[in-house]
Amino acid sequence: MTAATLPNRSPAPSVAFGAEALDAILAASPAPAWASDLRRAACARLTGLGLPDRRDENWMRTDLRLFKPAAWGPSRSPDAGAAVEEGLLAEAILSGELVDTADGSGQRVAGRLAGRFTSLDGHVMREELDASLAAQGVVFGSAERVLAERADVLKAHWFSLIDSSKDWFAALHAAFHAASVVLYVPPRVRIADPLHVVAGLTDGGVDTSHVLVVLGEGAEATVLTETAGGGAAGSTGGFHCGGTEIVVGENAFLRMVNLQNWNTGVWHVARQRAVVRANGRLQWTLGALGSRLSQVAQDVALVGRGADAQVNGVMFTEGRQQLVFNTSQHHEAAACRSDLLYKGALQDRSRLVWRGMIKVDKAAQKTDGYQRNDNLMLSKTARADSIPGLEIEADDVRCTHGATSGRVDGQQVFYAQARGLTADEAARLVVAGFFQQVFDRITIAPVREALARAIGRRIRRIS
Amino acid sequence: MERLVIRGLHVAVEGQEILKGVDLEIGRGEVHALMGPNGSGKSTLGYAIMGHPAYEVTSGTIELVAADGTRRDVLAMEPDERARAGIFLAFQRPMAIPGVRLADFLRHSVTNVRNPDRKEGEELMPMREFRAELKAKMAELSMDPDFARRYVNDGFSGGEMKRAEILQLAMLRPGFAILDETDSGLDADAVRLASESIAKIGGAEMGILIITHHEQLLEHNVPLRTHVMLGGRIVESGGPELAAELHKKGYERIRAAYPDAAAAERAMEDAAGVAGRAVPAGAGA
Numbered sequence: 001m002t003a004a005t006l007p008n009r010s011p012a013p014s015v016a017f018g019a020e021a022l023d024a025i026l027a028a029s030p031a032p033a034w035a036s037d038l039r040r041a042a043c044a045r046l047t048g049l050g051l052p053d054r055r056d057e058n059w060m061r062t063d064l065r066l067f068k069p070a071a072w073g074p075s076r077s078p079d080a081g082a083a084v085e086e087g088l089l090a091e092a093i094l095s096g097e098l099v100d101t102a103d104g105s106g107q108r109v110a111g112r113l114a115g116r117f118t119s120l121d122g123h124v125m126r127e128e129l130d131a132s133l134a135a136q137g138v139v140f141g142s143a144e145r146v147l148a149e150r151a152d153v154l155k156a157h158w159f160s161l162i163d164s165s166k167d168w169f170a171a172l173h174a175a176f177h178a179a180s181v182v183l184y185v186p187p188r189v190r191i192a193d194p195l196h197v198v199a200g201l202t203d204g205g206v207d208t209s210h211v212l213v214v215l216g217e218g219a220e221a222t223v224l225t226e227t228a229g230g231g232a233a234g235s236t237g238g239f240h241c242g243g244t245e246i247v248v249g250e251n252a253f254l255r256m257v258n259l260q261n262w263n264t265g266v267w268h269v270a271r272q273r274a275v276v277r278a279n280g281r282l283q284w285t286l287g288a289l290g291s292r293l294s295q296v297a298q299d300v301a302l303v304g305r306g307a308d309a310q311v312n313g314v315m316f317t318e319g320r321q322q323l324v325f326n327t328s329q330h331h332e333a334a335a336c337r338s339d340l341l342y343k344g345a346l347q348d349r350s351r352l353v354w355r356g357m358i359k360v361d362k363a364a365q366k367t368d369g370y371q372r373n374d375n376l377m378l379s380k381t382a383r384a385d386s387i388p389g390l391e392i393e394a395d396d397v398r399c400t401h402g403a404t405s406g407r408v409d410g411q412q413v414f415y416a417q418a419r420g421l422t423a424d425e426a427a428r429l430v431v432a433g434f435f436q437q438v439f440d441r442i443t444i445a446p447v448r449e450a451l452a453r454a455i456g457r458r459i460r461r462i463s
Numbered sequence: 464m465e466r467l468v469i470r471g472l473h474v475a476v477e478g479q480e481i482l483k484g485v486d487l488e489i490g491r492g493e494v495h496a497l498m499g500p501n502g503s504g505k506s507t508l509g510y511a512i513m514g515h516p517a518y519e520v521t522s523g524t525i526e527l528v529a530a531d532g533t534r535r536d537v538l539a540m541e542p543d544e545r546a547r548a549g550i551f552l553a554f555q556r557p558m559a560i561p562g563v564r565l566a567d568f569l570r571h572s573v574t575n576v577r578n579p580d581r582k583e584g585e586e587l588m589p590m591r592e593f594r595a596e597l598k599a600k601m602a603e604l605s606m607d608p609d610f611a612r613r614y615v616n617d618g619f620s621g622g623e624m625k626r627a628e629i630l631q632l633a634m635l636r637p638g639f640a641i642l643d644e645t646d647s648g649l650d651a652d653a654v655r656l657a658s659e660s661i662a663k664i665g666g667a668e669m670g671i672l673i674i675t676h677h678e679q680l681l682e683h684n685v686p687l688r689t690h691v692m693l694g695g696r697i698v699e700s701g702g703p704e705l706a707a708e709l710h711k712k713g714y715e716r717i718r719a720a721y722p723d724a725a726a727a728e729r730a731m732e733d734a735a736g737v738a739g740r741a742v743p744a745g746a747g748a
Contacts, residue, residue, distance in 0.1 A: 420575035433562025
């Protein structure tokens with residue numbers, strides 16, 4: 001799957017995002033015509049769209065001044081193949097928890113995974129699905145391939161949830177998505193083991209991957225996506241412009257985890273939206289540790305009676321990282337529940353913004369909506385903004401929100417020190433305790449452990 | 464036998480001197496009681512021994528003196544180093560650490576205190592071994608094992624906090640334990656239970672300084688010496704009868720006998736009244 005290498009990374013791409021580049025991509029693509037048409041339409045819009053307007057409330061706290069659109073182009077073939085991929089897999093924080101390395105022979109073996117999909121710089125490196133699941137009609141793998149095979153169930157959902165005409169990033173993603181992955185679980189099929197998706201970047205690489213997950217009525221699955229690599233702050237960095245669409249069918253249950261752990265030179269822009277149908281359940285966890293700048297929209301729409309969404313956020317920022325999250329819990333049907341808890345810890349001069357909205361339509365009586373954001377400041381120079389919001393048109397609802405911001409208490413640290421823990425251990429413990437409340441909600445042990453470990457490694461002496 | 468030796472200790476909090484020359488010596492296996500009116504500096508002594516950063520030692524020494532005469536300078540140690548050297552403070556108002564289970568906290572704590580040279584990140588005491596020991600200790604202290612699964616002091620009642628402190632004392636088995644009003648906020652039965660527990664935990668290896676207003680805690684822990692603190696100094700020391708006298712009759716005789724210390728007490732009260740609470744929040748008096 002790897003082609004010729006391009007050893008030199010120049011600041012300007014050899015090919016720009018545009019119609020010509022797209023034609024070249026589509027000529028080599030096995031994707032069906034209807035999917036290519038969507039791309040061409042998005043590409044046509046791209047030229048007329050600028051970067052998002054900072055007067056837009058979702059973008060006003062996102063500093064894009066140093067983002068230069070012209071510096072990026074369609075993903076090229078990766079510099080190196082399998083060796084780089086192996087390195088990124090090792091770097092991916094979930095891999096260590098999911099993959100057993102001790103099989104006696106020292107060989108890396110996949111343990112407890114229903115499927116695996118990895119990509120590097122927008123190129124598919126590996127796609128695997130448990131054969132017994134494939135036999136039950138489960139579809140998992142590269143969108144290029146499966147959209148043609150299963151247009152009957154996928155065409156209706158592909159790019160149906162996220163708006164690709166909103167701004168330059170949205171149109172770019174819709175036109176130039178690559179190494180995209182689809183999971184379709186037929187009605188009543190329950191997948192016990194997780195499916196693991198890793199998107200990797202080399203220094204200066206571009207990732208535009210799209211993720212579509214569709215669960216049929218009564219189906220169950222656990223999807224873990226994570227990112228790794230890219231350049232560190234001060235290098236060429238990297239650029240992720242991604243999108244995620246999730247459809248949870250009636251009575252279906254999806255556990256979705258997105259861990260963003262790029263190196264600190266990567267620009268990360270992601271539009272993510274889920275719809276949950278009647279009595280469907282979604283547990284959606286976002287972990288955000290990396291990137292230079294992140295701009296994430298995480299929207300949940302509860303469209304059928306009795307739908308339930310639990311949204312968890314675990315954020316740790318350091319250096320000069322800037323992470324911005326806009327969340328929406330849209331209650332369109334009656335008797336639905338949504339419960340969002342975002343917890344962030346900030347170190348150094350980093351910045352975290354959360355702007356949340358619970359929107360309740362007139363028809364959505366008996367709504368139970370909750371949103372909360374707690375931030376823990378680990379330095380005096382970090383900054384967090386929490387902006388909760390409610391828009392309620394129904395009259396018989398229970399909607400509440402809350403936000404807190406605090407520091408590690410010196411008295412707590414002294415108490416732990418008096419019991420023999422060093423100041424650093426004490427601070428780590430206090431931070432771990434801070435996140436425990438959200439970890440208690442995440443029912444996937446490897447995710448909890450990987451996040452706790454990754455955060456533990458990042459905490460330095462608290463100032 | 465190792466001794467904790469305090470000489471001429473002066474301690475200031477936010478620039479105000481609270482301890483004005485304290486001398487105290489405790490040997491392992493000895494029980495001492497420290498009594499005195501509110502604000503006399505008893506808790507300050509406990510915090511200073513443990514190394515609270517807000518309590519500035521302006522002069523004097525605190526040392527651990529081994530049987531062979533080897534001296535260790537406690538004041539040069541960080542609080543966690545003091546804990547690893549065998550000093551323990553049962554807090555009057557312990558801090559809550561939400562999200563951290565008491566058992567996990569204690570496992571960390573026990574590992575460090577028993578392996579003073581452990582580097583951060585090295586293995587903790589094996590879980591199975593730790594759990595067995597914790598279970599046995601909790602049974603000895605008539606504690607519900609579920610208690611250890613709760614978050615450290617988070618939402619604990621006053622009594623539960625004190626029980627948790629006693630459990631930690633039992634697990635850590637320090638050389639020197641300072642119990643800062645471990646009886647405050649407890650009813651008579653709970654004080655009796657605490658008194659019995661402390662007697663069970665102590666022994667020939669542990670020196671104990673019991674800071675208290677009452678004599679009940681001393682029922683099962685008869686002090687070798689009772690010290691009375693007034694105005695930031697230990698003004699009088701005696702046997703167990705002194706504790707009984709102070710409990711019954713209060714501090715009027717002491718104030719009359721030591722007018723300088725009584726004057727210092729009044730001056731400290733006035734200063735505290737002007738400056739608001741002179742001690743940091745949560746630190747006690």
